[in-house]
Amino acid sequence: MNVTSLPVLAGIAATVIFASSTLPMLGKALRTRDLSSYSLGNLVLANVGNVVQSVYVFSLPAGPLWALHAFNQVSTAFMLVWFLRYEMRLLRRRRTRTAATQSNTKIPTMVAR
Numbered sequence: 001m002n003v004t005s006l007p008v009l010a011g012i013a014a015t016v017i018f019a020s021s022t023l024p025m026l027g028k029a030l031r032t033r034d035l036s037s038y039s040l041g042n043l044v045l046a047n048v049g050n051v052v053q054s055v056y057v058f059s060l061p062a063g064p065l066w067a068l069h070a071f072n073q074v075s076t077a078f079m080l081v082w083f084l085r086y087e088m089r090l091l092r093r094r095r096t097r098t099a100a101t102q103s104n105t106k107i108p109t110m111v112a113r
Helices: 006-032 040-057 064-104
Strands: none
Touching: 006 064, 040 064
16 A cells, blocks of 8 residues: 555544544543433444444555544443433433422322311
């Protein structure tokens, strides 16, 4: 593989651009721990898609596509782990608070006369 060929240079540039566009999202998710704008279903499907696509990508000769795919796999896996860690914990807290609030609220009962 000729490293100076136009397709390889384009692949390297695309990998750097895609990774650069994803890093702020990862930084914000880690910093704020707010992943409420993501859905569990989407993150699971993205991870499954990455695993399946690995069969194809890693059958190709090593190159920029491997780096891009590996970065995408790792970043998507981090997002799923963080979602499960932070958002699911937040949902459990909300449910616990709601249940506690509902159990403390007295519901008036009707008395038959």
